[in-house]
Amino acid sequence: MKTIKEINERIKEGKAVVVTADEVVELAKTTSIKKIAKEVDVVTTGTFGPMCSSGVFLNFGHSKPRIKFGGGRVYINGVPAYAGLAAVDTYLGATALPDNDPRNAEYPGAFKYGGAHIIEELVAGKEIHLEVFAYGTDCYPKKVVSTRLKLKDINEAVLFNPRNCYQNYNVAVNLSKKTIYTYLGILKPELGNANYCSAGQLSPLLKDPYLKTIGFGTRIFLGGGVGYVAWWGTQYNPSVKRKENGVPAGGGATLALIGDLKQMSPEYLKGASLTGYGTSLIVGIGIPIPVLDEDIARWVSIPDSEIYAPIVDYSNDYPNFTGKTLGEVDYGRLKSGEIELMGKKVPTGSLSSYKKAREIAETLKKWIEKGDFLLTESIFSFPGPESGYTFKPMKEGR
């Protein structure tokens, strides 16, 4: 048994033993869990995939005379931002599109530019065009603003993502006779390919399946800077079906994340255009897991071959929310580039970059080894399976 306090002391002394989740999986092949629990202090994880529920809160400072965004219309580079907050605050979401984007009227839509791309441009230090149309009040008389500015000109720029870091995710296939365009990429007809989106054994919440060490206030790597876990994520489901090793066999937990955009880097925040679907933000996340006891040592050591994802038909079962799956497959097979399904060899593709996930886990490891990044005790833990907390479908009709 170790405490986070003890681990932090070792980090400060430069004596902490830090390994990536890939490295601990290798280590576990020749070392006992008992020994790993004793000798390893921290395991770093990483993930780099499109996460649609992402965006930034921005405060632009006051104009002369003053203008009130709330109740008006706000555009950044022609993309609408939220106009339901105070005077010069707004929220720009990753999936927001310019009003004149043809969307899927020209099927499949290209979705070349949206909120996510603006977030990447802001982080890269590029100039953006802000346009605001307000109704004018006695205290905020100005009705129109059109100005060009950069991230450094803005007061606060806070990345706040209500749902990131999905614990596990579907493998998408297409059983129909025509190509379909999804958030898991282009799916060729009749099992032409199988697409997934997880770093598997390197992915944060797969290595701490019951979120024993991750909770409100946990310090993390976010978009190249330091961020924090702000709440449990939307669609959080600790009651998900689990394998014997405790790892969810689908969806599961999610996290809401927050961090200062000004610290981040375009290397780890990238706008994505998903043909026929829309725009999304690719977010780089790394979470350190303190190896406090043997349970945690066992979980962090679970390899790709023991983590399973459900296979879902995105031509029918996913859009119609039937709940049906076609089976399951482990991440070892998915990463091999080919799986076998319904008697057919199906090539796989990932929307999440394993290469970048590794880079993130390595970077976080270096930060901790150098003593630049200390671990946090979470302020409170999120609901677990015993809470009965679950993920409900929409209530429709009267």
Added chain:
Amino acid sequence: MEKRFVMHFPKTLVDKPIMSTLIRKYDLDFNILKAYVTPEEEGTLVLALSGAEEKLNSAIRELKDMGVGVQPIASDIRMVKELCTDCTACIPLCPVDALYRDENFVVQFDAEKCIACGLCIKGCPTKALVFAI
């Protein structure tokens, strides 16, 4: 000389042995890079034709006269490595294995194998694959 073409066969011509007749008539060699024919629908054929320039052009003219859509593959696809995140979404889309992942999980592009079908361009979330002009 060798040229690569994308050919679209209308419904009425799909089940006729057009290509084999022409290849014999004009003494051409061919290599089918990709074929896609659905019954009662259009057919698409990506192929490399080689032979004497004059004969090759005559064969193309005859195909066009019959109503076959013939488009030479003039442009090539290029990978802009700085934009690539190595996610692998493009890999299963490639019909000729020109895109693959190496042992370090880096996505590689073999331009020699590419038939410029363009599917990877649509499938790349970060626009790292482009038509080179």
